[in-house]
Amino acid sequence: xxxxxxxxxxxxxxxxxxxxxxxxxxxxxxxxxxxxxxxxxxxxxxxxxxxxxxxxxxxxxxxxxxxxxxxxxxxxxxxxxxxxxxxxxxxxxxxxxxxxxxxxxxxxxxxxxxxx
Amino acid sequence: xxxxxxxxxxxxxxxxxxxxxxxxxxxxxxxxxxxxxxxxxxxxxxxxxxxxxxxxxxxxxxxxxxxxxxxxxxxxxxxxxxxxxxxxxxxxxxxxxxxxxxxxxxxxxxxx
Numbered sequence: 001x002x003x004x005x006x007x008x009x010x011x012x013x014x015x016x017x018x019x020x021x022x023x024x025x026x027x028x029x030x031x032x033x034x035x036x037x038x039x040x041x042x043x044x045x046x047x048x049x050x051x052x053x054x055x056x057x058x059x060x061x062x063x064x065x066x067x068x069x070x071x072x073x074x075x076x077x078x079x080x081x082x083x084x085x086x087x088x089x090x091x092x093x094x095x096x097x098x099x100x101x102x103x104x105x106x107x108x109x110x111x112x113x114x115x116x
Numbered sequence: 117x118x119x120x121x122x123x124x125x126x127x128x129x130x131x132x133x134x135x136x137x138x139x140x141x142x143x144x145x146x147x148x149x150x151x152x153x154x155x156x157x158x159x160x161x162x163x164x165x166x167x168x169x170x171x172x173x174x175x176x177x178x179x180x181x182x183x184x185x186x187x188x189x190x191x192x193x194x195x196x197x198x199x200x201x202x203x204x205x206x207x208x209x210x211x212x213x214x215x216x217x218x219x220x221x222x223x224x225x226x227x228x
């Protein structure tokens with residue numbers, strides 16, 4: 001099992017609520033990612049970070065925001081949740097060694113979000 | 117946009133049989149990776165094959181890569197019930213710099 005953690009694992013919340021999904025890794029990885037995945041479907045990258053104070057939007061437009069104040073922590077926030085945000089959110093991290101193109105990603109267990 | 121496309125999408129086999137799934141991609145790559153996802157869980161890295169490699173083995177897994185056809189296959193030999201999962205290929209080609217493009221995934225059900 002990878003040393004990457006997500007909380008909560010499951011969240012059911014009403015429309016309009018502000019939520020923060022937590023992601024932490026203890027591997028010292030510089031690079032972290034957030035993916036959105038609907039059941040049985042592919043992963044869509046919504047945010048990524050190459051290090052502290054670095055955040056970028058991914059391929060899928062998302063109303064969420066992220067921050068990277070510490071290497072090990074990459075929380076995702078939704079200011080006002082809507083039913084269209086119902087999905088599974090997966091956090092991942094990776095470490096690219098110098099001179100290597102190897103980029104295996106380590107995934108957390110995911111947060112399954114349901115917005116009523 | 118996702119460039120990995122797995123084929124077939126769903127596979128049901130008996131325990132002990134081999135399972136083969138394919139993936140195609142569109143752009144040049146540095147490497148191609150396969151991941152497994154058990155229901156409701158995160159992905160687990162299985163194997164990586166570099167663009168200058170044609171075949172790689174890891175335990176009961178065999179991966180091939182044909183860069184001329186922009187395709188890869190994953191073979192699981194002597195399947196077990198615990199192999200029941202979704203399998204995704206991912207490439208770094210479209211982006212580089214550690215970003216991956218994941219395909220749609222193959223759902224494999226191994227019947228005991």
